[in-house]
Every structure is written in C-alpha cells, then in structure tokens.
Amino acid sequence: MSLTTSRTDWRAGIERRLTRTREFVDDADPEALAVVIASMGSLLTAFVGFLLASPWTAVPLGAFLIATGYGWVRHQALVARAVTFAMTTVTLVTLGLIVVFIFAESIPAFRYEAASVFGVSVPGLGMFAQTRWDAVSDPVRYSLLPMIHGTVMVTAIATLVAGPLGVAAALFIAEIAPPRVRELVKPGIEILAGIPSIVYGFIGFTVINPWASDAFALNGGSTYLFVGMVVGLMALPTVVSVAEDALTSVPDVMKNGSLALGATDWQSMTSITLPAAFSGVSAAVLLGVGRAIGETMAATVMLAGIPRISDPLVNVFYGYETLTSLIARGYGSANGVHESALFAAGVVLFVTVLCLSLGSQYIEARMRRRLGGAE
Amino acid sequence: MSQTENADAEDATDATAVTANRTDGRRASTTAGETVEETRPEWTSYEASGETKVAVEDLDVHYGDDHALKGVSMDIPEESVTALIGPSGCGKSTYLRCLNRMNDRIRAASVDGTVELDGEDVYQDGVDLVELRKRVGMVFQSPNPFPKSIRENVSYGPRKHGDIETGLLARLTGRAEPEREARLVERSLERAALWEEVNDRLDDNALGLSGGQQQRLCIARCLAVDPEVILMDEPASALDPIATAKIEDLIEDLAQDYTVVVVTHSMQQAARVSDQTAVFLTGGELVEYDDTEKIFENPESQRVEDYVSGKFG
Amino acid sequence: MSRATQTALVRDDRTTYEAAAGAAVGLSGVAFVVGLAALVGAVEIGDPVAGVELSVALGAVLLALGLAVVGFGVASRLGFVDAAPQPSAGVVAAVAFTAIWFAAGVTAAGAAGIGTVGRLGVGTVLGGGAFAVTALPREDVGSTVPAGAVAVLCGLALVTGVVGPGWERALAGYNATLFGDTVVPAVVLFASLATGWSAAKAYGGFGARGRNVGAYVLIYLVVGSILAVLVGLVAFVTAKGLPGLLNGVGVGGETLVRWPFLTNGAGLLADVAGVFPALVGTVWLVIGAVLFAVPTGVGAAVFLSEYAEQGRFTGAVEVATNGLWSTPSIVFGLFGAAFLIPRFGNQKSLIAGMLTLGFMLLPLVLITSREAILAVPDEYRDASAALGVSKWQTIRSVVLPAAIPGVTTGVILGVGRIAGETAPILLTMGGGVLPAKSAAPNVLSGFRLSASPPFVSNPALLEATSALPYQLYALITAGLSGNIRNPQEYAWGLALTLLLVVLAFYAVGIATRYYFRRKLHQ
Numbered sequence A: 001m002s003l004t005t006s007r008t009d010w011r012a013g014i015e016r017r018l019t020r021t022r023e024f025v026d027d028a029d030p031e032a033l034a035v036v037i038a039s040m041g042s043l044l045t046a047f048v049g050f051l052l053a054s055p056w057t058a059v060p061l062g063a064f065l066i067a068t069g070y071g072w073v074r075h076q077a078l079v080a081r082a083v084t085f086a087m088t089t090v091t092l093v094t095l096g097l098i099v100v101f102i103f104a105e106s107i108p109a110f111r112y113e114a115a116s117v118f119g120v121s122v123p124g125l126g127m128f129a130q131t132r133w134d135a136v137s138d139p140v141r142y143s144l145l146p147m148i149h150g151t152v153m154v155t156a157i158a159t160l161v162a163g164p165l166g167v168a169a170a171l172f173i174a175e176i177a178p179p180r181v182r183e184l185v186k187p188g189i190e191i192l193a194g195i196p197s198i199v200y201g202f203i204g205f206t207v208i209n210p211w212a213s214d215a216f217a218l219n220g221g222s223t224y225l226f227v228g229m230v231v232g233l234m235a236l237p238t239v240v241s242v243a244e245d246a247l248t249s250v251p252d253v254m255k256n257g258s259l260a261l262g263a264t265d266w267q268s269m270t271s272i273t274l275p276a277a278f279s280g281v282s283a284a285v286l287l288g289v290g291r292a293i294g295e296t297m298a299a300t301v302m303l304a305g306i307p308r309i310s311d312p313l314v315n316v317f318y319g320y321e322t323l324t325s326l327i328a329r330g331y332g333s334a335n336g337v338h339e340s341a342l343f344a345a346g347v348v349l350f351v352t353v354l355c356l357s358l359g360s361q362y363i364e365a366r367m368r369r370r371l372g373g374a375e
Numbered sequence B: 001m002s003q004t005e006n007a008d009a010e011d012a013t014d015a016t017a018v019t020a021n022r023t024d025g026r027r028a029s030t031t032a033g034e035t036v037e038e039t040r041p042e043w044t045s046y047e048a049s050g051e052t053k054v055a056v057e058d059l060d061v062h063y064g065d066d067h068a069l070k071g072v073s074m075d076i077p078e079e080s081v082t083a084l085i086g087p088s089g090c091g092k093s094t095y096l097r098c099l100n101r102m103n104d105r106i107r108a109a110s111v112d113g114t115v116e117l118d119g120e121d122v123y124q125d126g127v128d129l130v131e132l133r134k135r136v137g138m139v140f141q142s143p144n145p146f147p148k149s150i151r152e153n154v155s156y157g158p159r160k161h162g163d164i165e166t167g168l169l170a171r172l173t174g175r176a177e178p179e180r181e182a183r184l185v186e187r188s189l190e191r192a193a194l195w196e197e198v199n200d201r202l203d204d205n206a207l208g209l210s211g212g213q214q215q216r217l218c219i220a221r222c223l224a225v226d227p228e229v230i231l232m233d234e235p236a237s238a239l240d241p242i243a244t245a246k247i248e249d250l251i252e253d254l255a256q257d258y259t260v261v262v263v264t265h266s267m268q269q270a271a272r273v274s275d276q277t278a279v280f281l282t283g284g285e286l287v288e289y290d291d292t293e294k295i296f297e298n299p300e301s302q303r304v305e306d307y308v309s310g311k312f313g
Numbered sequence C: 001m002s003r004a005t006q007t008a009l010v011r012d013d014r015t016t017y018e019a020a021a022g023a024a025v026g027l028s029g030v031a032f033v034v035g036l037a038a039l040v041g042a043v044e045i046g047d048p049v050a051g052v053e054l055s056v057a058l059g060a061v062l063l064a065l066g067l068a069v070v071g072f073g074v075a076s077r078l079g080f081v082d083a084a085p086q087p088s089a090g091v092v093a094a095v096a097f098t099a100i101w102f103a104a105g106v107t108a109a110g111a112a113g114i115g116t117v118g119r120l121g122v123g124t125v126l127g128g129g130a131f132a133v134t135a136l137p138r139e140d141v142g143s144t145v146p147a148g149a150v151a152v153l154c155g156l157a158l159v160t161g162v163v164g165p166g167w168e169r170a171l172a173g174y175n176a177t178l179f180g181d182t183v184v185p186a187v188v189l190f191a192s193l194a195t196g197w198s199a200a201k202a203y204g205g206f207g208a209r210g211r212n213v214g215a216y217v218l219i220y221l222v223v224g225s226i227l228a229v230l231v232g233l234v235a236f237v238t239a240k241g242l243p244g245l246l247n248g249v250g251v252g253g254e255t256l257v258r259w260p261f262l263t264n265g266a267g268l269l270a271d272v273a274g275v276f277p278a279l280v281g282t283v284w285l286v287i288g289a290v291l292f293a294v295p296t297g298v299g300a301a302v303f304l305s306e307y308a309e310q311g312r313f314t315g316a317v318e319v320a321t322n323g324l325w326s327t328p329s330i331v332f333g334l335f336g337a338a339f340l341i342p343r344f345g346n347q348k349s350l351i352a353g354m355l356t357l358g359f360m361l362l363p364l365v366l367i368t369s370r371e372a373i374l375a376v377p378d379e380y381r382d383a384s385a386a387l388g389v390s391k392w393q394t395i396r397s398v399v400l401p402a403a404i405p406g407v408t409t410g411v412i413l414g415v416g417r418i419a420g421e422t423a424p425i426l427l428t429m430g431g432g433v434l435p436a437k438s439a440a441p442n443v444l445s446g447f448r449l450s451a452s453p454p455f456v457s458n459p460a461l462l463e464a465t466s467a468l469p470y471q472l473y474a475l476i477t478a479g480l481s482g483n484i485r486n487p488q489e490y491a492w493g494l495a496l497t498l499l500l501v502v503l504a505f506y507a508v509g510i511a512t513r514y515y516f517r518r519k520l521h522q
Ligand SMILES: Nc1ncnc2c1ncn2[C@@H]1O[C@H](COP(=O)(O)OP(=O)(O)OP(=O)(O)O)[C@@H](O)[C@H]1O
Pocket: B018, B022, B063, B066, B068, B086, B087, B088, B089, B090, B091, B092, B093, B094, B095, B106, B108, B141
C-alpha cells in the first residue's frame, strides 16, 4: 500500500522534474544552453579521462575552462548554476571514489584470507578468525584482530577521557561560564583542536613514553594507557564543540521555567537541558569516538608497532598496534597482498567511522525534529 | 539601596539600537497626545488595606542604556490580586521579573532600587535565589512546558525541592510516595482547570498539548510548588473564552491564600479579577496605582483614562 | 503570616561552618595541586616538608581533611547548623562510592595477600557497606562519611608509611610495577577530589544548593585542567623549540633579517640546519588544497542553499559531507595513494598531497560555508528579489558578501587543521628526512609546455616533497638522529615551527570571527 504510494510519488516527482526541465530548456537562451552543455560535457570527459589515467585529459579540461570562461562572460547566471551544481556533486563523487578505490585495493587481501565455513569459502573471514599477522615469515597471515584490539583499547580509554571531560566542558561553556570566561575558554578549546597530532605524538614519544617506562618499570614505554589518554585529549575538542551546540540549542525559556520553579542551575542542567539535548550530546560523544578511532600519528609514533594481542586482554601497560598505526607504519614498504591487507585495515576503519557518523547524524536529525516540534 | 550589576559593556551596542527605537516611540506618542501630562506621585501612593507582601521602592531597570523601568514604587498587598496593565513594551514583564529576580538571567539587565518580600530585601547580598523563587512563583508569558510527561511537569518543582521522592533509591528504601505525588498532581491540575482534559494521559509528553493546555499546565506546575506569591504574565493570552473564564475563577480563588500579581492586556479581565490595578505607560513609568474600581471608573490621570477606555495604547 | 514554614531568604547563622567548609575545599585544592606536581616530578614525595617527608605531610593533610569532612556531616546531622539536606545522597553518589570502596577493598585485600575469592569478598563487603552508608542515611551523612573515610584511609596509609617513597609492587602478569613515586600522588589526587567535592557540598548546606556547589567545583576543576594542559603543552613546546628556532637569528648582513632555521636547508654544510624545504612544501600544500577545496566547497554550498530544493539529493550530499568530515585522515591517505598516485606519474608527489588535503578540506569548507550562507537573513534575498534583481545577481551581490565573514573564518580554521595533518601526506607526498635547500619545490617557474599530451607539465608538482608535519614524523622514525649537528634541538625547533604555523591560522581565524562579530553588532 505505502509502497505503491511512494512509487507514484516518485513517478510524479520525476514527471514534475521533467516538465520543469523542459520548461527551463524552452525558456533558456539556446546559445547559453549550448555553452553550458559544452562546458559540462567537457568536464565530464575530463573526469573520465582522468579516471582512465589518459594523458589527453588536459584537452577536455582546457575545453571546459574555455567554455566556462566564455559562458561566465556571456551567460553568467546559467553557467554559475551549472558550475555550482557540478561542484556539489564533487562531495558525492569523492565519497564514491573513496569507497571504490579502497575496496578495490583490498580485494586481494580479502581473497587471500578467505576461510571456509560449512564448506562455503568466505573471503576475508581469515582476518577475523585467527590472530596471526605476519607479512614476512611463514605462515604469512593477515589477521586484523590484534590491531582491532589495539584500536578498541585506545578508543575505550580515549572515550573515558574525552566523553566525561568533554561533556563537562561543554556544560561549562554553554551554561555555567560567565560571558568573559566563555570568550576565553571557547577559543582555548578550539586551539586544542588545532595542535597537530604529530606534535602530540612527538611529545608522547620524547616525554610521556620515557616517563611511563620509568614510572612503571615497563619494557619500552609504549602503553595503550597513555596513547589512549593523548588520543582522548585530541578527541576532546570535537566532543566539546558538538555537545555545546546541542546544549545551546535547548530553548532558554525551558531553562528559565525550571529556574523560576526554584530549581538550582545544576538541577536545571541535569533535569532539563541535558535530557533535552541528550541526542546531540550522544552524537557528540559518537563523533569523538570516531575521531579517536581514526587518530593516526600519535598512535603510530607512540606505539611499539608489534601486531600482537596483549595478555591479559585488558592490559593497558602494553602498547602494540592500532589499525591506523599499522597503515601509517607499513605503507610504502609493503607491496602485493601485504599492501592490500593495509587497505583492508583502511576499509574496516572507514566503514566503522562512517557508521558512527551516520549514527550520529540520525540521532541529531531526530533531536532537531523533536525540538522543532516544541515550538 | 542595593543593586545588581549584570550589565556588560559589550551589550551596550545591542542596547543602543533598542534605545534608538524607544526614543522614537516616545516622541511619536507625545506628538500624538495633545498635552504632556506630568505623573503625580500621589497617583501611585496607594495604600492597600491588607498587609504588604511585596514592597517595591524606586525600582529602576536598565537594559544596557535602555531605561526600561523608571523609579517604580508600589506595595503589593497580601492575599489579593494585583493587575498590571499597560501598552506593549511598557515594562510589565520586566517589573514582574524583578520580583523573583529572573532578570538576573538577562545579561544586559541591571536593577536598582529595593524589592522587599515580607520586609526582607530580595536584592541584598547572600540571597538564596532558590529560596526566593520557591516563594515567588512565576508563569511565563508564553507557555514553556518541559519536554517531559505531564505528570513529571507538575511534580518537577516538589521533586527538585525534595518534597516528593521518586528516585530509584527512594523506591528501594520505601521512601517514595507515589500516592502523595498522584494527589499533588491531581490537585494542581484541577486547580489549573486542566485535570478533566488530561487525566487519562498523564504520562504523555507535555509538548503534545495544545498551546492553551500548555499554559494551564505551566500554571499547575507553579501551583504544585505552593509559592506565596504567584506572578502571572498574561496567563490567558493563549486560551479560549471557556478556559479563560476558568483561569479567571482560579485567580480569584487563589487570592484566598496567595498573593497574585497578574499582567494582562484585557481590561475586562483586569476589572473582573483584580483588587487593585497598576497602569504602566510607555516609557516604563508607573502612572497610576489604585483600587481597580477607581482605576476603571474614575482615574486621576488623563492618559490612564484614555488607555482604559481604549483611546490609545 | 499565613505560612508557618516560611524560610528566610538569607541564612546568616552558618558563617563559621561555611568558612570551615570553604577552607576545606581550598585545602583539598592545594593538596590536589601538590599531588599533580609530584606526579609530573616537579616535587619529590621524599622531599622533607616541616621535618617529615612530603608523602607523610600529604597523608596528614588528607587525614585532617577526611576527619573534617566527616565532622561537617555529623554537625549537620546533629542539627548544629541550619542545612537543607535531602533524605538521601542519591543514587549517583551511592554507585560511585560503592565502586570506590569495592576497588579499595579489592586492592587492600590483594596487598594483604588474600586470594581472588577473598579479594572479591572483601571488596563486596566494603562496597556494600559504602552503598548502605551513602544511600540510607540523610544526605549530610551519606555524602560526607564515605568520602571522609576514603580520605582517612588514604591519609593513614601515607602517614604510617605503608605507602611512601621507595614503596613498590609488581603487577603480576601486567609487566608493570607500581612505585610510591606514582602511587602516592595518585592517591592524593583521588582523595583530595573526594574531600573537595564533599566539603563543597557542606559549604552549600547540602540539598539542592550543596549539590550545585559540589558539581560546580568539579566542573571548574575539569575546565581548569583542560586549559592548564593546553597552556602547558604550548609552553613546553615553545620552551623546548625556541633554541632551535632562534639559532643564529640576527639582524643585518646581506638580508635585512637572518633567520637561518627558516631559510636554510638541512645538511652538514649549512652552519645552521634549517627547515626551509619543508616550510615551502607546507605553504604549497596549503595553497594547492585551498585552490581545489575553497571554490568547490563554496560553490557547492551556494548550490545547496540557494538553488537546490530540499530533497533526496541535498540530503545525500549532506550525509556524504558529514561522512567525509569524519573519515579518518589515514583513509584519505590510502585513497590518495590508490587514486592519485597512479595518475600522477606513479610516485609520491606534491600534487597528490595537495589534492588529498583538498579532499579533506572540502567538507570543512562546505559545512562552514553552508552555515554562513544559511545564516544570511531571508529578508536580504527578498529585498533584492523585490527589486527585480535576478537570482544569480542576488547571490553574487547580496548573499555572498554577507556570508563572507563566516566563510573566511571557516576556511582559515579548516586550513589550520589540514596544515598540521601528517597521515595523508605520509602516504601521498613523502619527501626526505633532512632535505637540502635545493629540495624545496619551485612550483612557479616549473611549468613547461610541450607539444605532446598532457601538453602542460610541472616537474616540481610531480616530485616527492617534504612538509613540516611529515618531516617531524620522518625525524622521529629515524630515531631523532641524522647528519646534522643537534638533531634533538632541530626536531623541537621543527615542532615549534609547525605548531606556530598552525596556531597562527587558528589565531587569525578566531580573530577574524571576533572582528566580524563585533562589526555586526555595531
Ligand atoms: N532581554 C531584554 N534585553 C533588552 N531589552 C529588553 C529585554 N526584555 C525587554 N526589554 C525591553 O524592555 C522594555 C520593556 O519590555 P517588557 O517585556 O517588560 O514589556 P511588556 O510590558 O511586558 O510588553 P508586552 O505587553 O508586549 O509583553 C521593552 O522596550 C523591551 O524592548
């Protein structure tokens, strides 16, 4: 029932669009239309040429520039519209290209690590069914489990740092801080986001690792504990800024209503503002988790670089390898299936973080609808 | 004399724009009126019969450079209804917000003068705002229910003040009193003339109620805290005539135990429910304050007479 | 008065109590700071203080704080002060203290050499006790006694020297050993947090107000620590990097200012090894990324907010943009390596790095530009449309100028972010560890025309090039050594240069935003 309705809707939509396009084409100046078609056509050709790695790509690119330049002078409105549309598709195309290329490159590794379940060969299962990663000595295996374990350890610790601290700081900025203090703290936290990850890594490598090695009598200074804390610090600004947005979007009249009933500021925050902004705040934490998962350089520099699972599993005093550091460390010296396995690690990362992003977007959209309904 | 200085130099810029507007407005009204009438102090020096609950003395409020209330002095008697009327933007809401210090929340606002609740200065140092707002409740101009269930909205205040316990621990240790909460919710909703409409969906989200229902819910929410003074900013602005009549009955009823201050744009409403009426006119002045009958039948001020008879404003 | 329960607006009989509680909060703060200093090694726990070791002194402070906190609770419970406690400290506090005392029990039993079952048993008993003490009595007792007891326990351990300088315990199976030098400060930090929170509650007279004060104390502490970390980080890098960065700086000579660290390449021949090639690499990298991403992002934002109808297409673009925004930088690196490198001469190259960073910058620019364009009030558009101006004219002469502040700020902050990225260029751009001055890319004069396709080429764009963040990484992986005089100093100078470049973008971005906002308000 609803399916047919949606299909008719869909058809009607297409028809509407077709009619509009036709009207549009009828209305437009034929020369302008020709210029736009030439410009867009050559852009598309250039893109295809680039995809095929053709040396002739420069020709359609030049044609595009000439057609657009001419059109810009003569028919600016239409050309601007077409060009901005082309620019809009770039994001979609980029995401599509990332998916295609990373997946394509990872196929050999998935093939290599096929394992059979009930006689059916499942590609890539071997990456998750055993724990050996060794690209050099026999048997050569590419299990991602050790790195997934490392990523989970680092992300868990980072979330423990960035989640509570980030939400507390967001509450401070959105609700507690006097205006002058806010003007100071907000940029401060933004600047924290600006410190390059390699600088964190450098400090970790030259200061924290030796200190930890000394303070806990470790074999080498790499620990998931301190990598996690550093990564948490790096994910903190993301949590703060997104959560703060969510908190400030709660209408002031709601908070005033609570205060006028004689509730304290803290009570109003915990019973009104935080619950009302709950989705936004959890989206913030999810995005922070995504940042922590994808954080590369600090982990690469501070971790030992041994693809192994720590024993016991929760031993935070070991620091072996994460998915990101595996790629950063191994790329360049790897080739063949080994390189493909690094792409497979990239696929795991990409898919995980994309899911987190989609999840947080869904949550935020729901919150916007809810608060929108309040008006 | 005490004061709160929340003014912020940065906001001076906002306020400048507001002042410009307001100056224009005033000039326009003076040119429209034939003569500029001086406000005489005796028009506002009304002594009510009852004991004074809230005493306001020389109250000045600035939003940045904008002078929103000018030297207002009026004593609000206990257990009665005081109506505040006046054209839009004359400072009625501002005045109301001074009584429970909600103006503290507005960065640009600075308040000078004294407000005494039962003889205690509300603006002195060390005042517990929580205590003050428990005793001086407020219903806002536009309904602002919490995004929670109807029941939770009503019992919010008592819960926060620890009068009713509903938490997990309270339930575990047997301190929770669901019946008491239910009784409180029912009584408050009944007084606010809402019980009939919502008694079968107390656990629904309050945002699903109509605007008028939301406004009555906010009244119920305020009553549940059992304040001594209730400030109502146009409580009936979003209501149909029947609900309005109910609210008006409620206000009269409340005056038996509470001190009610109500802002309204409806002369009829002010005339019907209030014991005394204060008329503010554009510019943030209190022009006349007297028995309601006197204000509506025989005001001293020409401007007030024009205003209540609908000639301007 | 009609109401019997009327309460005064100002409580004035609690000043001594409040003062004592305030002092306890302050003392907890001092203990916290000293603990922090001991943890980072600024002071030693074995240092003598007033004739005793620091750890013993800290223990005594904790002991006193713990007793004081218990005293506050008891005084309130016995009605000596006019507080407003609620019937219970609440489920959050109860769970927290249960966890703390469970952990304390397990640790203590473990230290006493009891087996796993025994440990869990002791932990459960203590945890259960803490739950009962927190949850069952009135709030003033429930939120002081468990906290005070924690502090007393910790204080006793330190005062009696059970834990102190020279103490150590191997964590069996964890490949790590705990020493007094780290455990004592950690204990002090933890216990002072507990007493600080509890005393703050007492200061507020328990109840709603007390909780407010307690929570605020913790939040202020969190924010203070974050800012302290920020300032500490920047100050540390500056202190370590300045000698390298300022090495040989002088005024006069052939050029007006001599700054060899920024104008030299690396190599034994240079009297001062410098980062010139990497600096130039970063500059070109940023320029390339901006040239690609800013027009594209702003154009897309214009289309999305001015032309497109809200529908499936805009929804998809939005989801894709947010997806790209959160995609890890190393994945962009992989993508660049798989997509761009084969198309630009099959080797790591400057242009591959530029485009990879451009892809990363694109969602940042798009999101901020879109926000800025949407923030332009509709009245502007309507006013312009009412004058009969065409849509594109409106966009060009009304919408875009009004959106420029937001777009500029977004672009600058985004650039600051990508300028410090290492992972993508590690995979796509490469470069040497210690490039000589001649390795600096010379893009402007590198363009060549030719008769055969691709007709235009620029070898400078097609060569592996170093950039500041990449060079720092390469130095670290090379073990901070190399053919220069003082690799350590060089690396710190490099880190400081990178930090300054990035922070300069941020400072300019934030200042721009501030400037435009002020202008808007005038
Ligand atoms: N938050 C604020 N910041 C700055 N100025 C304000 C603020 N609130 C009110 N004002 C100004 O103070 C003056 C009085 O406003 P107030 O809201 O008290 O009027 P009112 O009498 O309640 O009007 P209405 O009947 O429309 O509700 C107005 O000029 C208004 O512009």
